Amino acid sequence: MSAPSEANVRSLPLQNRHVAAGARFGTFGNWNVxxxxxxxxxxxxxxxxxxxxxxxxxxxxxxxxxxxxxRFLNELLxxxxxxxxxGRAFYMPLLREDGGIIDDIIVYRFTADEFLMIVNxxxxxxxxxxxxxxxxxxxxxxxxxxELGLLALQGPASEEIAAKIFPEVKLKEAAYYGFLLWKNxxxxxxxxxxxxxxxxxxxxxxxAKVWDDxxxxxxxxxxxxxxxxxxxxxxxxxxLEAGMPLYGHDMNDEITPLEAxxxxxxDLKKKSFVGREALGMQMQSGLKxxxxxxxxxxxxxxxxxxxxxxxxxxxxxxxxGSFAPTLERNIGLGYVAAELAVPGEELEVVIRExxxxxxxxxxxxxxxxx
Amino acid sequence: MNFPKELRYTKSHEWARREGNKIVVGISDYAQxxxxxxxxVELPKRDQSAQQAKPVAVVESVKAAFDIYAPVxxxxxxxxxxxxxxxxxxxxxxxxxxxxxxxxxSDTREWEALMTAEQYEQTIKQGIN
Numbered sequence: 001m002s003a004p005s006e007a008n009v010r011s012l013p014l015q016n017r018h019v020a021a022g023a024r025f026g027t028f029g030n031w032n033v034x035x036x037x038x039x040x041x042x043x044x045x046x047x048x049x050x051x052x053x054x055x056x057x058x059x060x061x062x063x064x065x066x067x068x069x070x071r072f073l074n075e076l077l078x079x080x081x082x083x084x085x086x087g088r089a090f091y092m093p094l095l096r097e098d099g100g101i102i103d104d105i106i107v108y109r110f111t112a113d114e115f116l117m118i119v120n121x122x123x124x125x126x127x128x129x130x131x132x133x134x135x136x137x138x139x140x141x142x143x144x145x146x147e148l149g150l151l152a153l154q155g156p157a158s159e160e161i162a163a164k165i166f167p168e169v170k171l172k173e174a175a176y177y178g179f180l181l182w183k184n185x186x187x188x189x190x191x192x193x194x195x196x197x198x199x200x201x202x203x204x205x206x207x208a209k210v211w212d213d214x215x216x217x218x219x220x221x222x223x224x225x226x227x228x229x230x231x232x233x234x235x236x237x238x239x240l241e242a243g244m245p246l247y248g249h250d251m252n253d254e255i256t257p258l259e260a261x262x263x264x265x266x267d268l269k270k271k272s273f274v275g276r277e278a279l280g281m282q283m284q285s286g287l288k289x290x291x292x293x294x295x296x297x298x299x300x301x302x303x304x305x306x307x308x309x310x311x312x313x314x315x316x317x318x319x320x321g322s323f324a325p326t327l328e329r330n331i332g333l334g335y336v337a338a339e340l341a342v343p344g345e346e347l348e349v350v351i352r353e354x355x356x357x358x359x360x361x362x363x364x365x366x367x368x369x370x
Numbered sequence: 371m372n373f374p375k376e377l378r379y380t381k382s383h384e385w386a387r388r389e390g391n392k393i394v395v396g397i398s399d400y401a402q403x404x405x406x407x408x409x410x411v412e413l414p415k416r417d418q419s420a421q422q423a424k425p426v427a428v429v430e431s432v433k434a435a436f437d438i439y440a441p442v443x444x445x446x447x448x449x450x451x452x453x454x455x456x457x458x459x460x461x462x463x464x465x466x467x468x469x470x471x472x473x474x475x476s477d478t479r480e481w482e483a484l485m486t487a488e489q490y491e492q493t494i495k496q497g498i499n
Contacts, residue, residue: 024406040432041407233433299454301410301430323409323432330410352412352428352435 012057013149013204014211021229029122029248031058033232040233044325047193047238051155052230053214056199057207058121060145062128065114068138073115076134077107078257078266078273084109089177089188092265094119094127095275099256099282103127104247104265106190108179116186118150118201120247148185149207153214153227154197154238156368161227162187162198164217165210171198192235194242194366240331241324243293243364249304250291250319250333258282259335261291261363289316290341293365294349295331297357302332302349309348309355315340318349324365331365332358371399371494374465378441378481379490382423385465386441388481389472395441396469397429397460400494405431408460411453414471418446422480427470429460438470442480448472 009032012018018025023034034055036043046052064073074081079092086109094102103123108116119127124145135141153162162171169187174180179188185202200210218227236246245251251260258266258279266279296302302321309315321332336347343362348355377385383401386393402408410430420426425437426446449471453459460468475481485493 035433036406039407041409237432299410299412301435303435323430325409325432 010058012055013207014055014057017208017211018055018229023229023231026232028058028232031121033058034229035233036231037229040231040237041325043228043230043234044237046226046228047155047195047230047234048326049156051153051157051161051197051218051227052193052234053211053218053227054152054154054230054232054235055149055211056152056235057149057204059150060119060121060124060127060143061148061150061201062117062119062131063114063142063144064117064135064139065142066139067113068136069113069115072134072136072139073107074270075272076131076274078270078275078279079107080267080270081107081109081115086111087174087178087180089179089190090265091177091190093251093257093260093262094130095257095266095273095279096253097274097278099258099275099278100253101247101251101255101257101260101262102130102253104245104251104262106188108186108188110181110186116201122248147203148201149204151200151202151207151210151214152191152193152197153200154191154193154230155195155227157221157227158195158197161214161217165213192242192244193238194244194364195238195368236320237322237325240320240322240333241326241364241366243333243366245291245333246320255335256282259287259289259291287338289335290338291319291333292336292341292360293331293333293363294347294358294360295327295329295365296349297346297359299330300349300351300354300356301330302334302351302358307350308334308336308358309350310337310340310345312348312355315347326366329365331361336360371403371491372465373399373487373491375487377465377487378484379487380423380439380441380484381493382437382439384439384441386481386484391478392447392472392474393442393444393481394469394472395438396464397438398490399464402461402464402468405429405436406461407432408457410435411457411460411470413449413451413453414446416446416449420444420446420473429457440473441484442473442475442477444473444476446471446473 316336412428420440427438
């Protein structure tokens with residue numbers, strides 16, 4: 001991604017709070033976001049051991065309303081939307097006809113005829129432009145990204161903290177990927193960290209109170225129940241350890257969900273959806289490349305764009321890489337030739353002109369205990 | 371921020387402590403704060419020759435890698451291998467146990483031309499404003 005020109009850089013609705021908290025900022029797409037407040041390692045650990053709060057209001061929100069909404073989304077999307085239960089959320093890719101991933105999204109069913117789609121910030125315009133002309137008469141599509149914000153409370157203590165902040169909401173009733181309506185938004189049991197947690201959607205003007213309340217309640221407790229604000233740095237290391245791909249890095253328009261390891265998020269039992277035919281053909285012809293997780297055997301941190309070799313010949317490329325704070329190992333995601341995509345397979349990563357040994361491991365790198 | 375007076379500094383934020391015709395090299399307090407959590411260090415080899423302002427070592431945060439340059443030309447004579455197992459020393463004690471390497475100078479005039487603490491602090495202030 002090229003550096004955005006300053007005029008186009010957007011700030012989060014709670015920017016003032018992040019500045020006051022002493023955050024170090026960086027760019028993510030065309031957003032100016034907090035990278036960390038105290039430090040990536042400390043914030044990462046907070047989420048793994050107690051709880052952390054993220055401002056992810058850069059994400060986009062589309063609403064689909066109307067009697068034809070369920071049928072339309074079922075034709076557009078690769079999961080069984082018509083049979084999606086009220087109060088349930090589905091993660092999935094949004095696909096082109098050729099099976100390429102336009103975005104990865106979460107679809108929430110509010111009522112029989114009303115759905116919410118949460119999309120990546122960098123893809124709001126692209127997704128909207130793709131979907132809008134396909135919307136039939138009788139379905140209203142609105143882009144509420146400018147009005148709605150999103151906070152993520154993540155970590156083993158998040159349940160206990162959320163119960164205090166939202167006493168009127170029966171959070172226990174929401175299963176994993178379930179959600180409950182709350183005021184002018186909703187609270188979903190979802191996340192991007194590999195821990196238990198909630199994502200809270202609310203209009204921008206109501207967001208600050210939720211942010212303050214969570215940190216205030218969190219501050220009344222000592223570790224392990226204290227909540228700290230966490231930035232995009234820790235969000236990235238947490239999702240990487242949890243083996244979750246990041247759009248624009250580990251997947252893009254040229255990659256299919258079968259290649260990206262997202263076959264679980266497409267329902268090939270469905271007879272038709274946009275991209276169905278292409279995926280069926282790819283299933284038959286076999287994959288050429290596949291996303292794998294690997295860890296370094298020799299000393300070195302893999303980074304996006306580095307070349308992966310097998311016996312000295314190019315076999316793929318790193319798409320995400322970092323030191324993994326919980327595992328204390330250097331890990332990465334990358335695409336390799338399909339025949340090499342087997343746990344235990346040894347490869348080399350070219351880091352600063354040195355060939356360093358790595359081995360493919362099963363994803364996720366990190367799995368919570370309960 | 372702390373910039374000890376007895377050290378000399380570079381524009382690329384290394385510090386150097388002179389001991390006879392040798393210098394010990396590390397990164398400044400400003401640099402370690404900017405980089406934040408150091409999670410990886412790649413050291414030069416002993417006996418490796420080094421050219422002034424050329425990269426000889428690497429320091430990595432969670433997010434990115436940064437080159438460490440040689441403040442003067444010469445030869446690397448000692449390396450702090452402790453950083454390989456405990457890179458956080460760079461954050462905890464950047465002028466002490468967080469040193470990177472020691473080198474023999476081939477031309478002490480290069481040392482004389484390095485910035486004093488006062489000059490370095492000035493360039494940082496200018497850089498920030």
